[in-house]
Amino acid sequence: MYQDTNKRNSPPPIVFIIVLGLIGFGAYKFLPGLLNAKSSNTSTPTTSASGAIASRISLGNRLLVTSQTTAEKKAGVEAFVNGDYQAAVKKFQDSLQQNRNDPETIIYLNNAIIYLNKTPASNGSPLKIAVSVPIGSNPNVAQEILRGVAQAQDEINNSGGINGAKLQVEIVNDDNSPEVIRDVAKALTNDASILAVIGHNASNASLEAAPIYQQEKLVMVTPTSFANNLSGFGSYIFRTVPNISLMAAPLAEYAVKTAGQTNIAVCYDSQAPDNISFKDEFVASLTAAGGKLVPTVCDFSLPSFNAENALADAVTKGAQGLMVAPHIDRIDRAISLARSNRGKLPLYGSTTLYTFQTLKDGQKDVDGLVLPVPWHPETNPGSRFPENARQRWGGIVNWRTATSFDATQAVIAGLRQSNTREGLQQALRNASFSAAGSSEDVKFLPTGDRAGKPILVQVKQGGSTGYNFVPLR
Secondary structure (H helix, E strand, O other), X not given: OHHHHHHHHOOOHHHHHHHHHHHHXXXXXXXXXXXXXXXXXXXXXXXXXXXXXXXXXXXXXXXXXXXXXXXXHHHHXXXXXXXXXXXXXXXXXXXXXXXXXXXXXXXXXXXXXXXXXXXXXXXXXOEEEEEEEOOOOOHHHHHHHHHHHHHHHHXXXXXXXXXXXXXXXXXXXXXXXXXXXXXXXXXXXXXOOEEEEEOOOOHHHHHHHHHHXXXXXXXXXXXXXXXXXXXXXXXOEEEOOOOHHHHHHHHHHHHHXXXXXXXXXXXXXXXXXXXXXXXXXXXXXXHHOXXXXXXXXXXXXXOOOOHHHHHHHXXXXXXXXXXXXXXXXXXXXXXXXXXXXXXXOOEEEOHHHOOHHHHHHHHHHXXXXXXXXOOOHHHOOOOOHHHHHHHHHOOOOOHHHHHHHHHHHHHHHHHHHOOOHHXXXXXXXXXXXXXXXXXXXXXXXXXXXXXXXXXXXXXEEOOOOOEEEEEOO
């Protein structure tokens, strides 16, 4: 009886369709305004990525660098998520009062300011780039890179922006993992608002991502990847470090002609393309300089690697010096080799070893280590960057921060000419392109490599760890 009555009094199906249509139109027309009522400037930013990759990407809506956390920073992220950008700005500023050496907070602060000031009448939409770094696997190196990007973003946004548009930076944690990086590169290329990527860190990471960026026509500027395979890889692939041959040759010549050690053993990482390249170029330059490679089997990537055995083999075969070239995430193995060495053989190294970890964990065992770097704060007397960086971060920065600053400066200069992906690529590829860098102007060769020359540094006593990298005069 109840069902019969219901059927008899039900409106015809066409009425349901009309009612549902009106409800849908009302939701489409008015609901967005209601949802955005708490933040009149803009809606809460989101990423086009989904799933596990989305949890690795942030404009300010999640903490990625957990080692640099304050209560204020957490509150700033929460406010950012809720679209309360005024509170986010205040909390990020408060956090920096406690810890100014935190580039993630600087980037989030600048992004929050952009959303806070974004109105229909504002001068242009922000220009968005991404920086992809190994936060999970190597947080110290990740922050070195982030400091360079953050400093460049802060300087350009506080001086009026890029033709009036502010620079927005999205941080990505890629862990230097090829599997993760493939998905990261796809997510970044699918986000049409991203105009360039600063990254990646290790060469195996950059080589994994480069084909995707090249195919999808998104500029990649790596500040730290040296592998030969990246040279001339594609028209959208750039780097702000010189070709590895320019880095390795002076080290080999120093070992033979200055230090007088002609017989050199090499221990490298066969899973690190940049250090494979460094080893190959070092050996070629060593031979050209009159030296000789001592034939040993010493591979940091092997599970069976044994520092004592590797060193004994080198000494037995007549090595007068030892060149070590580890993957950035396996520096501990190079340090264990130096510890087994106990100062018996002079040490030479690839650029990778220029890290705080090398000094802190190596101590007297790495004393005297010589290696090449693309930049050092003491060799740029005419540049304001080293002092600006020291004042901002409360200490001396290293070459990764400088080359990351340079990579961002190059993208900024290119975006001044065009704010499209294709236009940016054409600007960077122009033979007359240059951008003000941390020392010399940033200029790219036709291969996408940076024009420049290295500096040899040596570990000596001094500094906060008891040891420091000092330029060889």
